[in-house]
Amino acid sequence: MNLTQTQHIPVMLEEVMQLLQPHAGGQYIDATLGGGGHTSAILARSAPTGKVLGVDTDVQALARVKERLSYYVSEGRLLLTHGNFSDLSQIVEQAGLTSVQGILLDLGFSSDQMDTPERGFAFSTDGPLDMRLNQSLATTAADLVNEADEAELADIFWKYGEERRSRQIARRIVNQRAKGAITRTKQLADLVAAGVPYKPGAIHPATRVFQALRIAVNQELERLEAVLPQILEILSKKRADGGRREEAGRMAIIAFHSLEDRIVKEFMRREATDCLCPPHVPVCVCGHKARLRLLTPKPRMPGAQEIERNPRARSARLRAAEVVVE
Ligand SMILES: C[S@@+](CC[C@H](N)C(=O)[O-])C[C@H]1O[C@@H](n2cnc3c(N)ncnc32)[C@H](O)[C@@H]1O
The missing domain is CATH 3.40.50.150 (Vaccinia Virus protein VP39)
Known part of the structure; x- marks a missing residue:
């Protein structure tokens, strides 16, 4: 740009x-x-x-x-x-x-910010899972997704995303990251959306999880x-x-x-x-x-x-x- x-x-x-x-x-x-x-x-x-x-x-x-x-x-x-x-x-x-x-x-x-994939805010384009508004912050969304424990993740999705599937998504993330780090926006969006029916025009199943992580990363x-x-x-x-x-x-x-x-x-x-x-x-x-x-x-x-x-x-x-x- x-x-x-x-x-x-x-x-x-x-x-x-x-x-x-x-x-x-x-x-x-x-x-x-x-x-x-x-x-x-x-x-x-x-x-x-x-x-x-x-x-x-x-x-x-x-x-x-x-x-x-x-x-x-x-x-x-x-x-x-x-x-x-x-x-x-x-x-x-x-x-x-x-x-x-x-x-x-x-x-x-x-x-x-949204339209720059390297900033990691969008799930529609692939980029690093970053989401820091201030790029000198120490913690990225990837750090949270890969390091927070399951209860903490569920809490973030529930509190900041009002996500009803918060526990299920946290469990899925923890199982996935045991096989290898989750580092990309698309990777997370696909993991969250897997098995959830999604009608075009409705909000994407990963919307609330992305909102929650952004709120948490930037306090x-x-x-x-x-x-x-x-x-x-x-x-x-x-x-x-x-x-x-x-x-x-x-x-x-x-x-x-x-x-x-x-x-x-x-x-x-x-x-x-x-x-x-x-x-x-x-x-x-x-x-x-x-x-x-x-x-x-x-x-x-x-x-x-x-x-x-x-x-x-x-x-x-x-x-x-x-x-x-x-
Ligand atoms: C919605 S945009 C503002 C757009 C602007 N009103 C315009 O018309 O172009 C929000 C901006 O606020 C900044 N921002 C968000 N939280 C902030 C904070 N706590 N302190 C300073 N800037 C912040 C973001 O980095 C982003 O650039």
């Missing part, structure tokens, strides 16, 4: 722009830069002075965007950082952003849980002079499976609620005050036209909230 080209089509782009409302002079963070699709729209709409800090854990994604959006980089409007969004507060401080208006998380992996749920309170803090930060913010900071988060969507939903609901005391407590003793206002009480989903144009958008769930300005 050409390094400067991206195959990734940004998901729910218009909806994200409506929710984040980028404008001149604003500071924004795209913590899942990917192919830079959302970032370039934010930069275009916040011209001539809006800034974006783009973060990705994948050095290849950063290199591609650096080339593709070099104009904005040279203008000083696009700052790029290699890092994990679970360290967002530190990354923002190092980048010197002082008053951030909007933060986007578009979770998971990009088409650029995706833990990273998401770690970043949410940091996003709230960054968006709530007072101006450098201690003054009140004129504008409520906004977060927009796109999730692609129910496990991550649940984490986002519960975080936003909790932070949008005044009192968290159990219902039988007559007078509030917790003192919790809502810090968020939900902009999407129900998640937004892509329309039929978008799904037709970009089938990978079909499972997207977009939620957004703004910080309550005191």
Whole structure:
């Protein structure tokens, strides 16, 4: 693939722009830069002075965007950082952003990663069983598949893939690897799918196992849980002079499976609620005050036209909230 080209089509782009409302002079963070699709729209709409800090854990994604959006980089409007969004507060401080208006998380992996067989995310093409978003991580999917014990594997498939055949698949893997290591995506996909009826158009029998391994390798749920309170803090930060913010900071988060969507939903609901005391407590003793206002009480989903144009958008769930300005 050409390094400067991206195959990734940004998901729910218009909806994200409506929710984040980028404008001149604003500071924004795209913590899942990917192919830079959302970032370039934010930069275009916040011209001539809006800034974006783009973060990705994948050095290849950063290199591609650096080339593709070099104009904005040279203008000083696009700052790029290699890092994990679970360290967002530190990354923002190092980048010197002082008053951030909007933060986007578009979770998971990009088409650029999916369509590069050597990255090992796809079961439709053969590649090494890798699945690391950050290629300097120590553990690959192959390491887990060949080294984790049977119960641990079953647990991963159940917890992160909601795979009903988790134990049976774990047993099959353990039997197979006793004969030789499982190192390729196709090898694993065929092993998982063997004997399972598969109708074209239905989800492939290996889908959940691949999702589960990717989540485990990249610690995706833990990273998401770690970043949410940091996003709230960054968006709530007072101006450098201690003054009140004129504008409520906004977060927009796109999730692609129910496990991550649940984490986002519960975080936003909790932070949008005044009192968290159990219902039988007559007078509030917790003192919790809502810090968020939900902009999407129900998640937004892509329309039929978008799904037709970009089938990978079909499972997207977009939620957004703004910080309550005191
Ligand atoms: C769905 S893609 C984003 C696509 C992007 N919005 C666009 O329009 O081109 C997700 C990106 O987030 C990155 N990513 C996933 N988890 C991350 C994390 N914990 N920290 C930083 N980047 C992460 C992936 O490497 C991938 O490039």
